[in-house]
Amino acid sequence: MNSRVNQTICKTFVMVLMWHTLFFLAGCWDRREVNDVAIVLSTGIDYYNENEIELSVEIVIPETMSAAIKEGGGAPGSRTSFVESATGETMAAARSKLQQKIARHLFWGHGSATVVGEELAEKGIREHMDFFSRLPEARLRNNVFVCEGMAKDLISSLPHLEKSSSETLTELAQFQIGMDITMSELMQMFASETGGAALPMVTSISSKKDEGKMKDKTQLMLSGTAVFKGDKMIGTLDDSVTRGLLWVRNEIKSATITVDVEEGEGKVTGEMIRSYTKLIPRIENETWKITINCKVEDDVIQNASTLDLRDPKSMRMLERKIEERIEGRIKEAVEEVQQEMRVDIFNFHRSFxxxxxxxxxxxxVKWDEIFPNVEIDYEIDVKILRPGLSTDPPAVPKSEVEAI
Structure with missing residues (x-):
């Protein structure tokens, strides 16, 4: 009898407890419907005047985006977003003015790209990036770029293949032909003890107007690297030097290298399969030194010479040629950054x-003085794994195929 009473009391207690937990459940008073938000795809920040910056946002047009999805992606180059801008003394002030122009709540959680105008980059961007680190909705994994000219114009562009400029910028970053820097990584660079930073440069090229639609199509493309000292841009690196920078930073993901082969009277092209770069620091007699050790595995994708790739000596000669070309690219980047920019964007300081x-x-505290005088040694090791299904060059008589 007592056992049954105890069970009844326990059940009653549990039911009362469960009932009271309902008071702690979140309500829907602060709900935000999809129809009430304006989704920000990309952000552009430009210098406006001595006291103000201009904040531009690319916003989804819901109706056109829905139509594009129903049609299987929509026609390339069709407008699925629009750009709105506002000025302010700070990013927060500009955002507040921007919100006044938009009937829906600006939602930053889907932003995939942030573009900084060149003029603003030269004046300093740290305080503007601080806004994103404090905005709860902002994604710190979005990609950051510096553009030639105005960021507003670039994010307003109408791409050839993608539905919006933000998609194009994301694809360029993922393709990894240039630097790929997120907002989180940029903030870590600014917080580092050396204060050096680098961001990918992007530019736009207008093409002919669409027949019938009379809209300018725009091609977005990476155009090198912007180099920062502190939070101010101090110069740029072209595409060739950028490739050398990627080799040193162990961020190279794809590379095609063509070398002249005097012995075979022509050219041979190799494609990188994988690469690994290791920085080996040492201090000898108060002299700071570092060795750039780079191991590369290649495939031969074209043999436009008379070189016989079946011959081991020919293969080793070809590997040396590719090693020399890679070392040349790395040296070009090191010399320009170390002697002209004089800012450590190679992350040498982390190795030491x-x-x-x-x-x-x-x-x-004196790394700015030490870095330009760091002695660099190069160790490049290339291995060609696959010379191709046909080791003999096509359309060349066997009698003309040469071995060393």
């Missing part, structure tokens, strides 16, 4: 910091 912790504590 890990290995020589004690020495680094006293050296970090």
């Amino acid at each position: 910091q890990r290995k020589y912790t004690k020495e680094w504590q006293s050296a970090k």
Whole structure:
């Protein structure tokens, strides 16, 4: 009898407890419907005047986006977004003015790209990036770019293949032919002890107007790297030097290298399969040195020479040629950045910091003086794994195929 009473009391207690937990459940008073938000795809920040910046946002047009999805992606180059702008003394002030122009709540959670105008980049961007780190909705994984000219014009462009400029910028970053820097990584660069940073440069090229639609199509393309000292842009690197920079930073994901083969009277092209770069620091007699050790595996994708790739000596000669070409690209990048820019965007300081912790504590305050004098050694090792299904060049008589 007592057992049954105890069970009844326990059940009653549990039911009362469950009932009371309902009071702690979140309500729907702060709900936000999809129809009430304006989704921001990309952001552009430009210098406006001495006291103000201009904030531009690319916003989805829901009706056209829905139509594009129903039609299987929609026609390339059709407008599925629009750009709205506002000025302010700070990013927060500009955002507030921008919200006044938009009937829906600006939602930043889907933003995939942030573009900074060149003029603003030269004046400093740290305080403007601080806005994104404090905005709860903002994604710190979105890609950051510096553009030639106005960021507003670039995010307003009508791409050839994608439905919006934000999609094109995201694809360019993922393709990894240039630097791929997120907002989170940029903030880490600014917070580093050396203060060096680098961002991909992007530019737009207008093409002929669409027949019948009379709209300018625009091609967006990466155009090198913007180099920062502190939070100010101090110069740019062209595409060739950028490739060398990627080799040093171990961020190269694809590379096609063509070399002249005097012995075979022609050219041979190799394609990188994989690559690994290791920075080996050392301090000898108070001289700071670093070795750039790069191991590369290649395939031969074209043999436009009379070189016989079946011959081991020919293969080794070809590997040396590719090693020389890679070393040349890396040297070009190191010399320009180390001697002209004089800012460490190679992350040499991290290698020294890990290995020589004690020495680094006293050296970090004068790293700007040490970095230009760091001695560089190069160790490039290329292995060709696959010379191709046909080791003999096509359309060349066997009698003319040469071995070394």
